[in-house]
Amino acid sequence: MTDTFAKATPATAPPASNPASPRRARGGFRRVRSIIKHALLILCVLVMLYPVLWMVVSSLRPNDVIFRDPSLLLNDLETGNYAEGWNAFADPFSVYLVNSSIVVLGAILGNLVSCSMAAYAFARLEFTAKRWWFAIMLLTIMLPIHVIIVPQYVLFAQLGWVNTFLPLIVPKLLATDAFFVFLMVQFIRGVPIELDEAARIDGAGHPRIFAQIILPLMVPALATTAIFTFIWTWNDFFSQLIYLTDPDIYTVPLALRAFVDAQAGTNWGAALAMSVVSLVPIFLVFLFGQRFLLRGIATTGGK
Amino acid sequence: MSATSELHNLGQGGARAKRQNKTAFLFLLPWFLGLFVITIGPMLASLILSFTDYNLLQPAEFNGLENFSRMLGDERLHQSLGVTFTYVFVSVPVQLGLALGLAIVLDRGVRGLAFYRSMFYLPSLLGASVAIAVLWRMVFGADGLFNDGLALFGIEGRGWISEPETALGTLITLNVWTFGSPMVIFLAGLRQIPRMYYEAASVDGASRWRQFLSVTLPLLTPIIFFNLVLQIIHAFQSFTQAFIVSGGTGGPADSTLFYTLYLYQRGFGNFDMGYASALAWLLLLIVGAFTAINFWASKYWVFYND
Numbered sequence: 001m002t003d004t005f006a007k008a009t010p011a012t013a014p015p016a017s018n019p020a021s022p023r024r025a026r027g028g029f030r031r032v033r034s035i036i037k038h039a040l041l042i043l044c045v046l047v048m049l050y051p052v053l054w055m056v057v058s059s060l061r062p063n064d065v066i067f068r069d070p071s072l073l074l075n076d077l078e079t080g081n082y083a084e085g086w087n088a089f090a091d092p093f094s095v096y097l098v099n100s101s102i103v104v105l106g107a108i109l110g111n112l113v114s115c116s117m118a119a120y121a122f123a124r125l126e127f128t129a130k131r132w133w134f135a136i137m138l139l140t141i142m143l144p145i146h147v148i149i150v151p152q153y154v155l156f157a158q159l160g161w162v163n164t165f166l167p168l169i170v171p172k173l174l175a176t177d178a179f180f181v182f183l184m185v186q187f188i189r190g191v192p193i194e195l196d197e198a199a200r201i202d203g204a205g206h207p208r209i210f211a212q213i214i215l216p217l218m219v220p221a222l223a224t225t226a227i228f229t230f231i232w233t234w235n236d237f238f239s240q241l242i243y244l245t246d247p248d249i250y251t252v253p254l255a256l257r258a259f260v261d262a263q264a265g266t267n268w269g270a271a272l273a274m275s276v277v278s279l280v281p282i283f284l285v286f287l288f289g290q291r292f293l294l295r296g297i298a299t300t301g302g303k
Numbered sequence: 304m305s306a307t308s309e310l311h312n313l314g315q316g317g318a319r320a321k322r323q324n325k326t327a328f329l330f331l332l333p334w335f336l337g338l339f340v341i342t343i344g345p346m347l348a349s350l351i352l353s354f355t356d357y358n359l360l361q362p363a364e365f366n367g368l369e370n371f372s373r374m375l376g377d378e379r380l381h382q383s384l385g386v387t388f389t390y391v392f393v394s395v396p397v398q399l400g401l402a403l404g405l406a407i408v409l410d411r412g413v414r415g416l417a418f419y420r421s422m423f424y425l426p427s428l429l430g431a432s433v434a435i436a437v438l439w440r441m442v443f444g445a446d447g448l449f450n451d452g453l454a455l456f457g458i459e460g461r462g463w464i465s466e467p468e469t470a471l472g473t474l475i476t477l478n479v480w481t482f483g484s485p486m487v488i489f490l491a492g493l494r495q496i497p498r499m500y501y502e503a504a505s506v507d508g509a510s511r512w513r514q515f516l517s518v519t520l521p522l523l524t525p526i527i528f529f530n531l532v533l534q535i536i537h538a539f540q541s542f543t544q545a546f547i548v549s550g551g552t553g554g555p556a557d558s559t560l561f562y563t564l565y566l567y568q569r570g571f572g573n574f575d576m577g578y579a580s581a582l583a584w585l586l587l588l589i590v591g592a593f594t595a596i597n598f599w600a601s602k603y604w605v606f607y608n609d
Binding site: 038 | 327332336341348434439446451540594
């Protein structure tokens with residue numbers, strides 16, 4: 001609308017003689033305002049994302065240029081950092097990518113199965129003290145992991161699980177990411193109960209209603225869960241730092257950290273290159289899963 | 304409805320409720336196991352451990368309130384509390400202010416909304432990663448990108464991460480940088496405000512500013528409250544960024560010693576697990592207290608339109 005006003009305004013028309021002039025003047029004003037607004041917004045975006053863009057560009061520069069060039073212009077492409085970084089760690093970087101992927105896939109599978117089951121019970125079944133259990137579930141969302149990490153470590157250490165992926169995956173199989181239970185409960189509540197009732201009349205029990213009616217309908221919530229689990233687990237550092245101390249089963253964040261600490265100030269090119277590699281999966285998820293991410297945080301307020 | 308049929312229904316309801324208890328238990332079994340074995344059990348264990356001296360190798364020894372009296376004289380603990388409070392109370396308001404401001408700008412029918420929203424949201428996904436912390440170390444180093452930017456304006460920079468006065472500031476900046484996720488929540492909240500309120504307000508001659516103060520802000524208070532509770536809890540638990548930026552030390556001069564980082568050092572660096580458990584419970588009490596205060600204060604400023 002702003003555009004049509006602006007285009008319809010002949011620059012030569014004497015404003016006073018035209019009855020529509022106040023509107024036109026406002027149209028012009030609006031257009032200027034809108035241009036300023038967009039310019040400011042784009043400036044904001046640029047300032048915010050500049051470091052990330054610089055990281056990508058710098059990872060393609062020779063080591064001695066990185067700190068001397070704040071621009072985004074690439075004079076000559078230097079892929080050496082990637083080749084070097086890939087093999088500069090104790091193991092090839094692919095080992096860490098695989099390790100991280102195992103943890104992430106386990107966590108996703110665990111969350112999808114255990115959280116959807118719990119959510120079905122909270123959303124569709126009546127049971128004793130349901131409101132209390134639900135309140136406890138909500139409280140555990142806010143519980144800092146630090147409060148349980150010491151005894152949890154002792155427990156897993158006694159089971160001989162330190163330096164395996166089990167401490168990172170098994171809790172997910174037990175629906176400890178209550179945030180997703182909540183997300184799915186909200187979603188199932190939005191599914192018409194008539195569908196369940198129709199199925200029940202046809203003789204379906206709860207396991208079948210869950211598996212054949214609810215699960216197929218809650219695919220968007222499952223996708224949101226999978227994507228958030230992916231990002232959170234991929235980025236997770238604290239619990240991986242505690243449970244994985246053997247360099248051979250390091251995940252990507254641990255390997256990066258070890259590398260940066262050992263080589264601080266010497267091989268920034270390789271560190272940057274592998275940092276970029278470590279962020280590629282997040283970018284891909286962002287590109288393809290944005291719809292679910294935005295919907296997920298809009299309804300439940302996740303990170 | 305006759306009394307008998309009601310009784311009949313009741314009986315049926317009772318039977319069904321019983322049946323559902325069993326079904327519900329099966330559906331909740333993984334969650335129950337997790338709740339008791341992974342969450343509540345360790346929570347209680349950590350409460351007990353907080354009254355002991357325990358180093359993982361020898362059995363825990365009960366030492367009464369010693370851990371807690373030790374806290375009173377522990378200067379690094381006091382330092383870490385100061386650092387964490389500064390971090391929470393500076394970064395969360397700035398972050399939410401920015402998120403709210405941009406959400407309002409974007410909500411007013413900006414073309415390319417989807418593009419801006421994605422671009423502003425992206426840092427929220429990246430911000431928690433080790434890679435971005437590594438980048439931060441470089442950007443705010445003495446010869447980093449940030450100083451190059453300042454040089455454009457003729458300002459002489461410094462080693463922002465290596466000096467105790469500014470190191471925490473770089474971490475606050477990093478948290479502010481991830482304002483995208485509360486912004487998306489604000490945007491969703493703004494969508495919920497019925498347009499007719501604005502129409503009514505402008506019929507009454509209310510200016511845009513007046514409309515913002517009298518319509519937008521009150522109706523948005525539940526969302527502001529929600530974001531505030533969430534971000535405060537979240538900020539109290541920050542760990543990764545301080546760990547990477549300071550190389551695990553919380554330095555320089557303990558200026559980035561986040562509470563959780565100190566807890567990690569005591570528990571998993573020194574295997575001083577009794578003390579670490581006491582620290583963990585103190586954290587829980589602090590976070591719980593702030594959440595409770597938040598909920599209590601919300602009575603006075605949060606407006607529920609129902």
